[in-house]
Amino acid sequence: MAWISRYALFHLYYTIPVASLLHFILSPLRTRRDDFKIFFLCAMAFTCSVPWDSYLVRNRIWTYPPASVLGTFFDIPIEECFFFAIQTYITSSLYIILSKRVLKPLHLVAGSRKKWQVTIWTGITGLGFLLGAMMVYEGGRGCYMGLILAWSMPVFGFILYVAGSFILSLPFSFTGLAILFPTIYLCVFDALEIRNGTWTIGKATSTGWKVFRILEIEEAFFFLVTNGMIVFGLIACDKAFSVLDVFPPVTFPSESTLSQLIKSHVVALSFNPSSSHIDVLEELEIASEILKKGSKSFYFASAGFGDRCRITLLNIYAFSRVADDMIDNARSLEDAEVALKDMREYLNTVYSGSPFASGSQTIDDQCGKAPKNIAEEEVPKEYGFPSLGRAPSFVPQDVFMQLVEGLEEDLEFMKLGFQRFGTSIPGANANDNDNSMGARNFGVDAEELLKKLPIQTEEDLIRYCRRVAGTVGQMLVWTTWDAAYCVPPLPLRALGPSSGNKRHNKTAETGTPGWILARASDMGVALQLVNIARDIMEDARSGRIYIPVSWLQKDEEKAFVYFLLSNSQNPDASQFSLPILQRLSLRLVSLAYRYYALASPALGHLPEEYRKGAKLAVAVYMEIGNEIKRREGDVRKRVVLDAKRKLLTGAGVLWGREQYGPFWW
Numbered sequence: 001m002a003w004i005s006r007y008a009l010f011h012l013y014y015t016i017p018v019a020s021l022l023h024f025i026l027s028p029l030r031t032r033r034d035d036f037k038i039f040f041l042c043a044m045a046f047t048c049s050v051p052w053d054s055y056l057v058r059n060r061i062w063t064y065p066p067a068s069v070l071g072t073f074f075d076i077p078i079e080e081c082f083f084f085a086i087q088t089y090i091t092s093s094l095y096i097i098l099s100k101r102v103l104k105p106l107h108l109v110a111g112s113r114k115k116w117q118v119t120i121w122t123g124i125t126g127l128g129f130l131l132g133a134m135m136v137y138e139g140g141r142g143c144y145m146g147l148i149l150a151w152s153m154p155v156f157g158f159i160l161y162v163a164g165s166f167i168l169s170l171p172f173s174f175t176g177l178a179i180l181f182p183t184i185y186l187c188v189f190d191a192l193e194i195r196n197g198t199w200t201i202g203k204a205t206s207t208g209w210k211v212f213r214i215l216e217i218e219e220a221f222f223f224l225v226t227n228g229m230i231v232f233g234l235i236a237c238d239k240a241f242s243v244l245d246v247f248p249p250v251t252f253p254s255e256s257t258l259s260q261l262i263k264s265h266v267v268a269l270s271f272n273p274s275s276s277h278i279d280v281l282e283e284l285e286i287a288s289e290i291l292k293k294g295s296k297s298f299y300f301a302s303a304g305f306g307d308r309c310r311i312t313l314l315n316i317y318a319f320s321r322v323a324d325d326m327i328d329n330a331r332s333l334e335d336a337e338v339a340l341k342d343m344r345e346y347l348n349t350v351y352s353g354s355p356f357a358s359g360s361q362t363i364d365d366q367c368g369k370a371p372k373n374i375a376e377e378e379v380p381k382e383y384g385f386p387s388l389g390r391a392p393s394f395v396p397q398d399v400f401m402q403l404v405e406g407l408e409e410d411l412e413f414m415k416l417g418f419q420r421f422g423t424s425i426p427g428a429n430a431n432d433n434d435n436s437m438g439a440r441n442f443g444v445d446a447e448e449l450l451k452k453l454p455i456q457t458e459e460d461l462i463r464y465c466r467r468v469a470g471t472v473g474q475m476l477v478w479t480t481w482d483a484a485y486c487v488p489p490l491p492l493r494a495l496g497p498s499s500g501n502k503r504h505n506k507t508a509e510t511g512t513p514g515w516i517l518a519r520a521s522d523m524g525v526a527l528q529l530v531n532i533a534r535d536i537m538e539d540a541r542s543g544r545i546y547i548p549v550s551w552l553q554k555d556e557e558k559a560f561v562y563f564l565l566s567n568s569q570n571p572d573a574s575q576f577s578l579p580i581l582q583r584l585s586l587r588l589v590s591l592a593y594r595y596y597a598l599a600s601p602a603l604g605h606l607p608e609e610y611r612k613g614a615k616l617a618v619a620v621y622m623e624i625g626n627e628i629k630r631r632e633g634d635v636r637k638r639v640v641l642d643a644k645r646k647l648l649t650g651a652g653v654l655w656g657r658e659q660y661g662p663f664w665w
């Protein structure tokens, strides 16, 4: 016997390379759940297939020349046993890669909506089983097909019964591909091996019908049903996880012993959301839509987080977006003030009873306390804010309160009345687009006006960024801690009292939770500075200038900002001073990179499975900064990245260099 068998060569040439490629693609985004699913499915595939396949071999339904295999296990070639595992690995990996984009809990529609289809499909599997059993009983040429049917249909029937509506709700574009691609691939190489004589299909027990005249129909059907079982099994796991992510109070027992854990997953698997659960799902859908519309970059990057983490990130973004819009779109100062009051009240309501509520509690107190199941609670709808989901169970309320303080700062601009609510600034003519404005309009009034701007110094700017974006960075960190550890990591003691805002101090020891939170705030600052650089013109149109007045040393720079504000209905920097706009936006981007450099080492300290997701979110947004640099700071036209650029940037982060930044970093 040669040192390697023909069947082993089949794996070497055709299955191992594909499995390795998929492993490489999936590895940066792999989560513990993915590992669990793959392991579980491989174990199931092996256990279910060995007795069945052993029966086939012993009854000569398929045979192999003894010389073409390395050894046997219950009469099955060991290469065939390996095949059960590697086929499961290939199909599972492909499904997991394709499904990363999809937020699976969104597909937990009420069982009733798909009830009929589920009943019909489950019925079909029942008939399939009966047909298969009859074919086996009769023996002869239908035997192999009958054995496939009788073996696989009960499995399909069971999965459809427990997760049918979820399976039918998922987009066929990816579930179908995850089944069909490996099926076609395996059919082609199976046909080749049959022709080479590596194995043979018994003529007496097969129909003799061939697919495309090359492959026995039973073989093609075998690959189809086995890949189908793998994908359906993975979807069933996803259903259980989705239920646990969205409805933790329904199924999650507070005990975390292994038996309780298994029990909760079994309950989740058989759980069918009723109409009373639809609200939660609809809110999730709204949050997802808000992110999709609000930020294409972050929507793209959100796929890099597991669903559990992603759901809370959606909730957080949706709340921040809606809160921000309420201020931006307020029709009067009073409206905006009411909105702020509502925000604070809403936060107090959803945080009532949470160990993470603002107050006298220290983070020490919060450690070890079971989070309250706020999803169960009736949150008043009158505020009109999207649900915060489970965030109040692990994100300190103070962080949200600081975000609201940031939004409050925007009110300062409104108070100045730059073209808001029909007022105009003193001494400026909104219709005056005179190119020589620097000389004519700019005067004592303007000096006075610049003095009143809320952002006077770089410190003011950074404080604002910390509040509106640094907080979001910290929320992301708390969310990953919850998703990875279920409770915050213990050294939280290092943080001290939860109230007070010491989290961005530079002295915290590297690697401690306090340090990680501080760096997350820095990262938020970096991203917000890019955002400000990109939106100078748009913000001016809303009467806001975030450029620190202290940066405006020369008269022409002061005149520039004055012009932007006074002509805020239609500012067009090209009319007088593009170089100033370029200088200021580039200065913002450089500052952004300084904060990025400070923060990026901390990305490696996030829970491992969320590192890549966070890097992806940061990289896709910082790429906007790179583009501003490439355009030499000309931000008259809004900088947006096309899908190709996002994909390339994303790919660079996932499979390429560890550190992200402009090429000279």
Ligand SMILES: CC(C)=CCC/C(C)=C/CC/C(C)=C/CC/C(C)=C/COP(=O)(O)OP(=O)(O)O
Residues within 6 Å of the ligand: 294, 295, 296, 297, 298, 321, 469, 470, 472, 473, 474, 476, 477, 516, 517, 519, 520, 523, 524, 527, 528, 529, 531, 599, 600, 602, 603, 606, 614, 617, 618
């Ligand atoms: C460094 C560590 C430990 C963690 C990193 C933590 C992260 C990812 C921080 C970034 C936080 C973040 C996403 C802040 C939001 C900043 C921002 C500029 C938001 C702009 O949002 P939109 O204006 O809605 O988006 P568009 O600009 O795409 O329209």
